[in-house]
Amino acid sequence: MSRSFLAASMPAPWRIAVTGVALVAAFVAPPVQAQVQPSPDLGQLTQRWINDALQQTPQSTPLRMEVDVGALDERLRLSPCTHVEPYLPAGARLWGRSRLGLRCLDGATRWNVFLPLTIKAYGPAWVLTSNVPMGTALTEADAAQAEVDWAAEPASVVADPAMWVGQVASRQLLAGQTLRQAMVRAPHLFKSGAQVRVVAEGPGYAVTATGQAMAAGAVGQTVRIRMSNGRIISGIVDETGAVSAAL
Incomplete structure (x- = not known):
């Protein structure tokens, strides 16, 4: 059996910050020590630690969090411990499918176990209303706003329409x-x-020339250009389609 709880049930409202790629997905909470009885309720200890950890995140985009705590293997027989410390293992995160470590720091036998976690983060996002072929520019009519689980996939949600309207589908959507x-x-x-x-700039000078693109280019991308003398340079594509290079 798994144990589920809503962060929304906590006494005070709280929010999770979600920014571009990195986001809550990269949040690592500081160690929180907990004094428990010789036979601790690890589920309650875990719930308190996660609630405290999520409350410590910066406030930005409001999300409705839902946390599902899995169960330990029933075959485990943990010895009594008066000091159990929850912690996030290296590489783990409080986002999507994860796990939480529990280690005994004060007991006849030191033990270390892991609880599976699933953390969902529901918030407004844009959902496609129709198929979009690869290479097609998206319009406002291609998506509608809905509440979704931001943590369902590793890639960040594009919540601002200005960041996807006019952009091109990188694959079949x-x-x-x-x-x-x-x-x-x-x-x-x-x-x-x-x-x-190609606009090449150096100390005290600027030169404009023409070259052949060695790959397709979009705004902000770094591309390589073959100049008329055979030299290959790299530059960044600007809004006009010109390539700015530093020599």
Whole structure:
């Protein structure tokens, strides 16, 4: 049996910050020590630790958190312990499917066990209303707002329409999918092999020339350009489709 609880049931309202790729997904809570009886209720100890850890995150985008705590293997027989410390194992996170470590620091036998966790974070996002072929620019009509689990996938949710309207589908997108960063990209301003304007700047000078793009380029991307003398340089594509390079 698993034990579920809602963070919303806590006495005071709280929020989780979710930013771009890194997000709560990267949050690591400080160790919280708990004094318990020789036969501790590990479920309650775990619930208190997670509630405290989630409350410590910065406030930004409001999300409704739901945490499901799994059960230890019934075959385990833990010796009495008067000091159990919950902790996040290296590489673990309080987001999506994870696990929480419990270690005995004061007992006849030191033990260390892991509880499986599933942490869901429900909030507003944009869900596709129809299929979008790869390479097609998205419009406002392609998605509708709905409440979804932000933690269901590793990629960050694109919550701001300005970040996806006009962007191009990086792969075939299907109706019902939540728009996430890995699903869209900036449109290409030129194709591989196209002649592009190159603006090269150095100390006290600026030179404009033409070169051949060695790959398609979008705003903000770094691309390689073959110049007329055969030299290959790298530069960043600007909003006009020109490539800015430093020499």
